[in-house]
Amino acid sequence: MDFSRIVLVTGGSGFIGSHLVCSLVARHPGWKVINLDNMDYCCSPRSLRNIEDKANYTFIRGDVCNSRLVRHIFKTENIDVVFHLAAKTHVESSFESPSSFQHVNVDGTRVLLGAAHQAPHQLQRFIYVSTDEVYGAGQDEAFDEGSPLRPSNPYAVTKAAAENLVRFYWDNFRFPVIVTRSNNIYGPRQYTEKVIPRFLSLLQKNQKCTIQGTLPQSRHFLYISDAVDAFLMVLEKGIVGEIYNMGTSCEIPIEQLARELIRRVKNVPESELDDWLAFVPGRPHVDLCYPITSEKLQQLGWRAHVSWAEGLRQTVKWYEDNPDFWSDVIDENRPIRSEPAKPSDKHQP
Numbered sequence: 001m002d003f004s005r006i007v008l009v010t011g012g013s014g015f016i017g018s019h020l021v022c023s024l025v026a027r028h029p030g031w032k033v034i035n036l037d038n039m040d041y042c043c044s045p046r047s048l049r050n051i052e053d054k055a056n057y058t059f060i061r062g063d064v065c066n067s068r069l070v071r072h073i074f075k076t077e078n079i080d081v082v083f084h085l086a087a088k089t090h091v092e093s094s095f096e097s098p099s100s101f102q103h104v105n106v107d108g109t110r111v112l113l114g115a116a117h118q119a120p121h122q123l124q125r126f127i128y129v130s131t132d133e134v135y136g137a138g139q140d141e142a143f144d145e146g147s148p149l150r151p152s153n154p155y156a157v158t159k160a161a162a163e164n165l166v167r168f169y170w171d172n173f174r175f176p177v178i179v180t181r182s183n184n185i186y187g188p189r190q191y192t193e194k195v196i197p198r199f200l201s202l203l204q205k206n207q208k209c210t211i212q213g214t215l216p217q218s219r220h221f222l223y224i225s226d227a228v229d230a231f232l233m234v235l236e237k238g239i240v241g242e243i244y245n246m247g248t249s250c251e252i253p254i255e256q257l258a259r260e261l262i263r264r265v266k267n268v269p270e271s272e273l274d275d276w277l278a279f280v281p282g283r284p285h286v287d288l289c290y291p292i293t294s295e296k297l298q299q300l301g302w303r304a305h306v307s308w309a310e311g312l313r314q315t316v317k318w319y320e321d322n323p324d325f326w327s328d329v330i331d332e333n334r335p336i337r338s339e340p341a342k343p344s345d346k347h348q349p
Contacts (some may be wrong), residue, residue: 001055003032008079010064010112011086013037015190016129016227018047020083023228025051032056034077036070037086038063042191046325064108067115074119081235084112085129087159090193094155105158106165113169125235126166126177132220132247132290134160134181142291145181145243176240180231183247183292187224187311188318192326195219196312199258200319201326203265208278209258218253218289222246223311226304230297237300244300245292250308264316 005028012021012035024033037043039061051057062069064086073079087105088094094101109128116123135143136150151157169175186194192201199209222230230246238244252260255277262268262276294302306314319325 003030003056005031005080006034006078007031007081007083008034008036008073008077009083009085010036010108011084013039013043013045013047013059014085015042015047015187015194016185016224017083017085018043018189019187019224020085020228020231021048021057022051023232025054025057027232029054029056032058032077034058034060034073034079036060036062036064036073040088042090042193044189044325047189065103065111067111070111070115071118074115074121078121079116079119080121080124082112082116082123082126083129083231083235084109084127087129089131089155091133091153091155093193094153094158098154098158101154101158102161105155106161109162109165113165113175117169117173117175123176125238125240126169126175127231127234127238128163128166128177128179129231130159130163130179130181131156132181132183132245132292134163135290135292137289138291142293143245144293145245145296170241174241178234178238178240179243180234181243181245181292182227182230183220183222183290185222185224185227187315188322189325190224195254195257196221196261196315197319199261200265200316203261203276204319204323208276209262210278210280211254211258212280218251219257220247220249220251220289220291221308221311222248222250222304223306223314226306229305230302233297233300233302242296244297245294246297247292247294248304251289251291252308260312261316264312265320 007024009017009021011017021033021035033056086108088101116126133156134149134151135147136152149160151160163179166177166179170177186196190197192198202209234244258277259273262273
């Protein structure tokens with residue numbers, strides 16, 4: 001089958017990646033979508049079950065840091081577009097193992113950029129998916145794309161470093177890169193280490209929502225379908241060499257988030273909400289919030305369509321309907337790992 005476009009998504013079995021891959025496969029049957037993922041602990045084969053037999057989808061189990069494998073992909077496939085999402089993202093874990101974050105987030109990006117740049121087929125777009133955390137904490141005004149980067153945890157430091165690599169390829173080779181920086185993305189199928197599914201998982205096990213530290217932390221939340229629409233908008237209308245913030249004005253204090261989820265899951269009166277809250281010591285450094293402005297992306301025509309209330313409703317319902325989705329991960333502190341398969345292997349559940 002001849003395809004009009006070949007798209008490589010790294011980390012396409014993770015939460016954001018799987019939604020993006022499913023959307024690409026469904027919306028563009030004439031495109032070939034290749035998913036490169038090493039199936040780390042926060043991935044599930046169930047996330048892609050609906051598309052695994054589609055003619056325009058290919059799964060390659062492997063590590064983005066494996067330069068031999070990555071070069072092989074670019075030599076044998078005429079890749080037109082790269083969405084680079086593969087990364088370690090759990091902030092708390094980055095304090096415990098900063099070197100592993102450096103390896104995956106920085107070295108993996110270096111390997112991918114090098115292979116893409118040297119590929120015999122000219123790439124149209126290399127979209128690097130970053131995070132609002134590269135800006136560091138902010139309270140008085142929202143960060144725009146020109147704001148200085150002041151990352152304050154090892155995860156954010158590695159994302160900022162990877163952005164510098166991406167920028168190097170633009171500045172020196174005019175390689176067609178675009179960078180996105182997004183708010184916290186949430187929705188169905190997100191692994192339970194992130195705050196919303198973590199709270200939901202605790203409540204489903206009749207345990208309290210644990211809130212780190214005593215300072216009033218808040219986060220801006222973007223629903224997964226709006227994030228996918230933003231990625232596709234950047235692909236079609238984004239200008240190479242540019243950075244685009246992806247976010248909303250929906251700022252939710254973490255304690256308020258916990259209370260909303262307790263109401264929905266436990267259905268208890270207001271007087272009993274505090275019974276389901278537990279305050280625990282925070283990690284070494286916790287940023288209170290990451291406000292960003294998305295005017296630049298909105299000028300391309302993008303808007304967030306899913307309200308906080310509707311997004312949270314859909315998310316809670318999915319976790320209620322799929323309580324065993326992450327049941328194969330018994331111990332969250334002991335990630336599931338396995339050896340990558342051959343490049344030609346297609347994933348089977």
